[in-house]
Amino acid sequence: xxxxxxxxxxRSGRGGDGHVSFRREKYVPAGxxxxxxxxxxxxxxxxxxxxxNTLSDFRHGRRFCAEDGQEGGPRRCSxxxxxxxxIRVPEGTIIKDFETGKVITDMSGENRREIILKGGRGxxxxxxxxxxxxxxxxxxxxxxxxVERFVTLELKCxxxxxxxxxxxxxxxxxxxxxxxxRPKIAxxxxxxxxxxxxxxxxxxxxxxxxxxxxxxxxGAAEGVGLGHDFLRHIERTRLLVHLxxxxxxxxxxxxxDIEKINAELEKYDARLASLPQIIAxxxxxxxxxxxxAMERVKAWAKEHGVPVxxxxxxxxxxxxxxxxxxYEKLQSIGRKPVIFExxxxxxxxxxxxxxxxxxxxxxxxxxxxxxxxxxKMLGYTNLQSERGFMYFQRFMKERGVxxxxxxxxxxxxxxxxxxxxxxxxxxx
Numbered sequence: 001x002x003x004x005x006x007x008x009x010x011r012s013g014r015g016g017d018g019h020v021s022f023r024r025e026k027y028v029p030a031g032x033x034x035x036x037x038x039x040x041x042x043x044x045x046x047x048x049x050x051x052x053n054t055l056s057d058f059r060h061g062r063r064f065c066a067e068d069g070q071e072g073g074p075r076r077c078s079x080x081x082x083x084x085x086x087i088r089v090p091e092g093t094i095i096k097d098f099e100t101g102k103v104i105t106d107m108s109g110e111n112r113r114e115i116i117l118k119g120g121r122g123x124x125x126x127x128x129x130x131x132x133x134x135x136x137x138x139x140x141x142x143x144x145x146x147v148e149r150f151v152t153l154e155l156k157c158x159x160x161x162x163x164x165x166x167x168x169x170x171x172x173x174x175x176x177x178x179x180x181x182r183p184k185i186a187x188x189x190x191x192x193x194x195x196x197x198x199x200x201x202x203x204x205x206x207x208x209x210x211x212x213x214x215x216x217x218x219g220a221a222e223g224v225g226l227g228h229d230f231l232r233h234i235e236r237t238r239l240l241v242h243l244x245x246x247x248x249x250x251x252x253x254x255x256x257d258i259e260k261i262n263a264e265l266e267k268y269d270a271r272l273a274s275l276p277q278i279i280a281x282x283x284x285x286x287x288x289x290x291x292x293a294m295e296r297v298k299a300w301a302k303e304h305g306v307p308v309x310x311x312x313x314x315x316x317x318x319x320x321x322x323x324x325x326x327y328e329k330l331q332s333i334g335r336k337p338v339i340f341e342x343x344x345x346x347x348x349x350x351x352x353x354x355x356x357x358x359x360x361x362x363x364x365x366x367x368x369x370x371x372x373x374x375x376k377m378l379g380y381t382n383l384q385s386e387r388g389f390m391y392f393q394r395f396m397k398e399r400g401v402x403x404x405x406x407x408x409x410x411x412x413x414x415x416x417x418x419x420x421x422x423x424x425x426x427x428x
Contacts, residue, residue, distance in 0.1 A: 004155040004195075004232065006058035007098060012379060013041025013082035015120030015143025016069035018128075022136065023075070033136060034076050035126040038143045041119030042066030042082035046095060046105070048112045049088035053197070055155050066117075069143055072125040082119055092158040092236065094340055098150035102344035108158065108236075109337045115382045116151075120144030120375065121419045144419070145372075147379035149349070154232065157195050158337075159211035160330055162234035164265075165243035166257050168250060170282040172196065174243065174313035175212040178323060195233045202327050211237065231268045236338040239276050239329055241322075246281040246293050246310070254281070254293050255300050276329060277306050280322055285312040342387075346380040347395055358404040366415045366422070367405055374401075374418050383421060 016038025023031025044066055064087055070079030095104045095116065105114050121144035129137035163171040179198025196212040213234050234240065242261065244254040258279065266273040279301055281294060294310065301308045309325060311318035356371030377395050382388035396402050405416065405425075412427045 003054050003056040003059055006055045006153045007062065007150065008058055008153065009063045009148065009150050010044045010087070010117060011063075011065040011148035012044050012117035012146050013066040013119040014068040014146040015039070015041045015122045016071045016079035016082075017142045018123035018125040018140030019072035019074060019077075019079075020126045020138060020140045021074035030136075033126040033130050034074055035140050036072030036074070036077040036079065037125050037128070038072045038122035039069030039079035039081040040122045041069045041143070041146055042084045043115050043119050044117035045084055045086045045113060045115050046093075046107055047086050047088050048091045048093075048107050050091060052088065052090040054090065055093070055153055058153060066119055066146075068146070069119065069122050071143075072123070072140070076125070076127055079122060081122070084119075089153060090155055092156050094154045094156060096152045096154060097344045097349075098152050100344060100348075101152070103340050103342055104151065104344045105342060106340040109339050111339075117147050117149065118379045118382060120146055120379065144375045145379070147376065156235050156340075157197060157211050157233040158209065159197055159233075159237050160208040161210040161239050161241055161326055162237035163210060163212045163241050163243055164234070164261055166245070166250075166252065166261070169243045169245040169257075170313045171212045171243050174280070174282065174311075174319075175210065177313050177316055178319055179210060200323060200327075202323065206327060208327060208330055210241075231264070231272070234272060235269065235340075237275065238333050238335075238338070239278070239326065240272075241278050241280055241326060242306075243280045243282050244297065245283050246291075246297065247283040247286045247288070248291065248293055249283065249286060254297050258297070258300065276333065278322070278325060278329065279306055279308045281308055281310045282313055284310045285315045285317065346377075346391060347398065349380055350376045350395075350399075352399075356401065358401070358408055360408050364417075366417045367408060367410055369401060369405070369416060369418050373399065378418065378421070 018038050019035035021035045023034045025031055044064065064085055066085040067082035069082045072079045089107055091108060093107045095107070096102060097104055104116065105111065123141040123143040126137045126140045129139065163175065165171055175196055175198050178200050198210055199207055200210055201207045211233060242258060244257050245252065246254055248254070262273060279297065281297055287294065298308050307325060309318060309322040311322055350373065354373035354376060356369060356373040359368050361368055381392050383392055410425055412425060414425050416423050416425055
């Protein structure tokens with residue numbers, strides 16, 4: 001079953017605790033601490049799978065938890081790292097924060113794999129805390145906490161061209177006639193309840209992807225019928241082919257249909273209404289010779305600067321002219337993909353009142369920043385990516401961490417350590 005929306009719960013793995021133990025061997029009465037470090041928790045990673053075209057798998061599995069890191073062991077044995085959990089989604093899936101509805105990431109274009117939640121760091125065993133004055137430390141550091149979130153997955157089709165039009169105007173018939181897609185076709189409203197994609201191959205090796213968007217009705221932008229579910233799938237298209245029934249066989253006026261559908265686009269998203277359009281006047285094979293419908297459609301189109309192509313999808317008439325016009329228009333538009341920008345800020349996900357500590361380590365000559373605030377931030381941030389590192393820098397400034405470091409004497413060239421991450425500070 002096709003599904004283009006899902007709500008799921010995701011949780012990264014908790015870091016394994018450090019271990020407290022002491023070396024015990026014959027003839028070695030005071031072997032010293034040998035508690036090992038805990039393993040790090042697994043990450044939550046989203047990855048594009050080109051073999052998927054629906055989110056239906058998420059209807060049956062709604063909780064996704066990465067593996068926790070194992071506790072450290074005696075004899076300096078480190079705990080095993082928790083396995084990362086890879087969640088595979090179709091290309092075009094947008095991941096949104098459930099509470100705010102803001103975009104966390106768009107799995108489209110060059111974004112094929114992204115870490116969404118980081119696993120907790122592994123705790124350090126008591127072997128790390130032995131000093132000349134503290135030769136038998138009885139404590140170890142616990143593993144870092146997991147982070148969790150409810151997110152919404154939304155699939156927005158990746159297509160160059162979107163077919164628009166009222167139910168039963170012939171969109172599925174046109175798609176079947178010009179591509180290798182085989183949508184179900186019947187003569188009643190809402191036959192198509194899912195978007196169908198097909199590839200149009202042009203002479204010379206070119207081509208484009210076309211999507212048969214299920215029939216719209218008046219009020220779709222307000223959610224009447226399956227309005228929002230349908231309109232979602234044209235948000236990435238670069239060109240709209242507006243199909244109308246020029247024959248009036250269903251008793252509707254083609255000009256009125258065009259204006260109503262365009263009004264729904266304007267209500268839903270002004271950007272969609274501004275996309276280039278081509279009108280395909282379908283069912284010319286059953287057009288009444290005495291009808292003035294074609295003249296009225298052409299007059300409307302001329303007034304609005306939209307080209308019109310008379311066709312018959314069922315009789316395969318006028319299709320070559322339409323496809324060449326679509327292809328040439330796409331070439332002039334360019335192939336820049338429509339990517340939805342990130343709007344969710346992980347800074348808002350970290351509570352303001354979480355504590356942290358800033359200390360200067362005389363032994364290592366490093367500044368150490370630790371505490372629940374830092375652990376929570378690291379769980380939401382991939383410091384290996386440029387965007388993640390920029391977020392980290394802003395976080396440190398806005399939460400007062402940098403001010404606390406300056407108060408401790410931080411200056412240019414000094415090293416700041418946040419658990420397993422070390423950075424040299426440079427004044428911008």
